[in-house]
Amino acid sequence: GNSVTQMEGPVTLSEEAFLTINCTYTATGYPSLFWYVQYPGEGLQLLLKATKADDKGSNKGFEATYRKETTSFHLEKGSVQVSDSAVYFCALARDGGFKTIFGAGTRLFVKA
Amino acid sequence: GAVVSQHPSRVICKSGTSVKIECRSLDFQATTMFWYRQFPKQSLMLMATSNEGSKATYEQGVEKDKFLINHASLTLSTLTVTSAHPEDSSFYICSATTPYQGAGTQYFGPGTRLLVL
Numbered sequence: 001g002n003s004v005t006q007m008e009g010p011v012t013l014s015e016e017a018f019l020t021i022n023c024t025y026t027a028t029g030y031p032s033l034f035w036y037v038q039y040p041g042e043g044l045q046l047l048l049k050a051t052k053a054d055d056k057g058s059n060k061g062f063e064a065t066y067r068k069e070t071t072s073f074h075l076e077k078g079s080v081q082v083s084d085s086a087v088y089f090c091a092l093a094r095d096g097g098f099k100t101i102f103g104a105g106t107r108l109f110v111k112a
Numbered sequence: 113g114a115v116v117s118q119h120p121s122r123v124i125c126k127s128g129t130s131v132k133i134e135c136r137s138l139d140f141q142a143t144t145m146f147w148y149r150q151f152p153k154q155s156l157m158l159m160a161t162s163n164e165g166s167k168a169t170y171e172q173g174v175e176k177d178k179f180l181i182n183h184a185s186l187t188l189s190t191l192t193v194t195s196a197h198p199e200d201s202s203f204y205i206c207s208a209t210t211p212y213q214g215a216g217t218q219y220f221g222p223g224t225r226l227l228v229l
Contacts, residue, residue, distance in 0.1 A: 043118070043220040043221050043223040044156070093217075099146075100218060103155065104154070105153075105154070105155050
């Protein structure tokens with residue numbers, strides 16, 4: 001079946017450090033891939049997405065590349081800020097469908 | 113654009129009472145809305161998929177008689193937790209989408225925290 005696996009958190013970084021949150025997926029066909037962010041006490045916000053292999057999604061300094069050969073969609077940011085502290089969810093939606101499968105989430109703490 | 117609101121943001125109720133949570137798409141028409149439940153420090157669990165004008169599709173293990181979903185218009189879906197019990201306490205999140213938003217893209221409401229005493 002379809003699934004998403006994320007690295008376990010929490011991840012604690014100092015401000016301006018480089019961030020990588022690993023995400024791998026299992027799916028048949030050609031899913032669309034997403035990163036969502038959830039700030040404390042809030043709902044999820046779409047951070048970025050990629051709909052086909054080799055696409056790179058980017059937003060707010062974050063980026064992720066859809067790697068079909070490694071079934072991965074790792075999230076990266078070159079220099080994190082305290083305001084980036086949140087929970088990040090990797091997700092997939094299959095073949096134009098709307099039902100989304102979420103990873104377990106990775107909590108990020110950024111220290112000043 | 114693509115704003116989804118939820119009301120209330122927080123509710124405390126007594127065991128045995130019913131609670132209604134509203135989910136509205138403010139600036140687009142949502143043909144499909146989803147209801148999720150999120151336990152502390154865990155991922156989202158899809159409860160049901162709601163299409164305007166038709167019955168909701170519930171995920172396995174979700175009691176349809178306990179979690180009543182109504183999608184009466186293209187901008188409003190409601191989730192009613194009937195005869196709530198303490199184990200129903202959770203964070204409930206809705207999302208909305210249309211075919212025009214692109215495959216799988218959902219816009220989430222801010223969530224409703226339910227506490228049943």
